[in-house]
Amino acid sequence: MKSILTLSALLFFLHVGEAGAQTLYGTSSGEVSFFSDTPLETIEAVNKKSGAIINTTSQEIAVQMKITDFVFPNKLMQEHFNENYMESEKYPTASFKGKIKEQVDLSKAGTYPVTAEGSLSIHGVTKPVTVKGTIISSGNDLKLDFKFQVKPEEYKIEVPSLVITKIAELIDVSGKMTLVKK
Amino acid sequence: MNSNLHLRCLALLVAFVMGMIGLPEAKAQDDLLKMLEEEQSKEPTYTIATFKASRLINGQTIETVSKNHLNFWISHRFGAVNSGFIANFFGLDEAKIRLGLEYGLTDNWLIGAGRSSLEKTYDLYTKYKVLRQSNRFPVTVTGLAGWGINTMETGYVMESRAEMRFNDNLERYSYWGQALIARKFNEKLSLQVMPTFLHYNKVEDPSIPNDLWALGFGGRYKLTKRFTLSGEYYHAFSDPDGYQASTGKAYPYHDAISIGVDIETGGHVFQLHFTNSRGMIEKHFIGQTVGSWEDGDIYYGFNIARTFSFDKGGKHKD
Numbered sequence: 001m002k003s004i005l006t007l008s009a010l011l012f013f014l015h016v017g018e019a020g021a022q023t024l025y026g027t028s029s030g031e032v033s034f035f036s037d038t039p040l041e042t043i044e045a046v047n048k049k050s051g052a053i054i055n056t057t058s059q060e061i062a063v064q065m066k067i068t069d070f071v072f073p074n075k076l077m078q079e080h081f082n083e084n085y086m087e088s089e090k091y092p093t094a095s096f097k098g099k100i101k102e103q104v105d106l107s108k109a110g111t112y113p114v115t116a117e118g119s120l121s122i123h124g125v126t127k128p129v130t131v132k133g134t135i136i137s138s139g140n141d142l143k144l145d146f147k148f149q150v151k152p153e154e155y156k157i158e159v160p161s162l163v164i165t166k167i168a169e170l171i172d173v174s175g176k177m178t179l180v181k182k
Numbered sequence: 183m184n185s186n187l188h189l190r191c192l193a194l195l196v197a198f199v200m201g202m203i204g205l206p207e208a209k210a211q212d213d214l215l216k217m218l219e220e221e222q223s224k225e226p227t228y229t230i231a232t233f234k235a236s237r238l239i240n241g242q243t244i245e246t247v248s249k250n251h252l253n254f255w256i257s258h259r260f261g262a263v264n265s266g267f268i269a270n271f272f273g274l275d276e277a278k279i280r281l282g283l284e285y286g287l288t289d290n291w292l293i294g295a296g297r298s299s300l301e302k303t304y305d306l307y308t309k310y311k312v313l314r315q316s317n318r319f320p321v322t323v324t325g326l327a328g329w330g331i332n333t334m335e336t337g338y339v340m341e342s343r344a345e346m347r348f349n350d351n352l353e354r355y356s357y358w359g360q361a362l363i364a365r366k367f368n369e370k371l372s373l374q375v376m377p378t379f380l381h382y383n384k385v386e387d388p389s390i391p392n393d394l395w396a397l398g399f400g401g402r403y404k405l406t407k408r409f410t411l412s413g414e415y416y417h418a419f420s421d422p423d424g425y426q427a428s429t430g431k432a433y434p435y436h437d438a439i440s441i442g443v444d445i446e447t448g449g450h451v452f453q454l455h456f457t458n459s460r461g462m463i464e465k466h467f468i469g470q471t472v473g474s475w476e477d478g479d480i481y482y483g484f485n486i487a488r489t490f491s492f493d494k495g496g497k498h499k500d
Binding site: 049 | 217
């Protein structure tokens with residue numbers, strides 16, 4: 001019985017110790033862009049105000065951005081994107097939260113290819129996804145790079161038949177951000 | 183035995199506390215998102231697309247044109263729908279036309295120019311978005327200033343059947359200023375009020391003052407993503423009784439009332455409407471609308487807007 005108690009106590013203290021040592025890296029000016037390419041049209045937009053946060057202890061990662069912060073070269077397109085496709089008034093943000101699968105010590109400088117498993121929320125729909133990327137650590141900051149593809153249909157983003165040939169079935173999403181130690 | 187139970191209770195308690203500590207740990211992922219949420223809520227979220235276009239029907243909206251974007255407006259107001267089938271094909275045999283261009287100097291500031299076939303009038307105007315609706319501020323406020331020049335021959339007969347004589351070019355000028363205040367209540371409903379001041383350098387009768395105040399109301403209701411109902415009403419604070427007392431005739435002008443629909447198709451906005459005004463600039467439709475709904479002076483009309491982007495990389499059409 002005593003051993004159970006000691007074990008519990010030990011676990012308890014370990015827990016506290018872990019919570020105290022957690023290290024956070026974050027940014028609020030990450031770049032996330034997407035790219036849609038069809039023979040008829042190339043559409044590109046970039047969001048330079050994406051927020052990201054990594055907890056190097058628990059290996060958790062979260063990325064969130066406002067849909068209205070995506071900037072298109074053509075403002076009319078931007079309006080349609082917000083009003084007709086993303087319905088950004090109803091669903092103002094897109095986010096990812098997940099965990100880095102590999103056991104990596106990001107506090108040590110180096111280049112780490114990583115895989116994050118988690119859930120992606122766009123247009124009010126949440127789906128499990130696996131995202132591959134690279135983290136370059138200098139110890140004080142983390143340079144995060146990632147790329148994945150999104151199928152608008154899976155997130156219930158309706159593309160009217162009028163423009164269906166102008167918007168790709170698979171949209172390339174890429175991100176580039178530097179997270180600094182908090 | 184007793185102490186054993188005691189210990190067991192303690193162990194349970196410790197396990198319970200541990201569980202409590204462990205619980206937020208499991209939620210840490212949400213906490214990271216919550217932290218991001220807090221960070222992002224520091225910046226205001228601005229309301230976009232209060233209206234589909236920079237014009238509601240005859241008048242303007244709070245919307246401006248984006249930087250380096252050009253709007254081309256083609257507007258028609260046909261003849262009265264009650265002008266007969268054989269004689270006028272329900273008004274479609276004739277039309278008053280206005281062609282206009284608008285260019286965005288910044289995302290909040292545009293300049294525009296146009297030419298109306300009604301009284302052969304050229305107009306110049308500028309619009310500036312002063313305040314923007316956001317999650318911290320309830321309305322968008324845009325200021326408008328405009329100028330028009332009437333290039334009809336002197337001594338022409340106005341729509342009000344009065345004769346207009348110009349002694350010099352200055353008399354052909356008129357000016358208007360307007361504050362446009364709008365709120366997007368939700369994604370479907372947007373309402374706007376438009377206090378307006380107009381000045382005519384020359385009016386057809388001395389009993390009509392050169393200065394005119396007016397108050398406009400307008401709004402839109404989106405039926406679907408691409409189909410919108412719109413309405414617009416301008417009340418002019420004119421003095422019909424004073425006019426009647428001095429001239430013995432009924433005041434020729436009425437308030438402009440218009441209803442219509444907006445259809446959006448990618449790069450175009452089509453606005454189809456019924457209105458009692460054939461003028462498409464403030465000086466005409468606010469102060470000099472001769473038609474009245476009661477008399478059946480209803481004109482079918484349309485505005486078509488085409489937007490061009492001159493931003494680099496923006497050459498792809500939508």
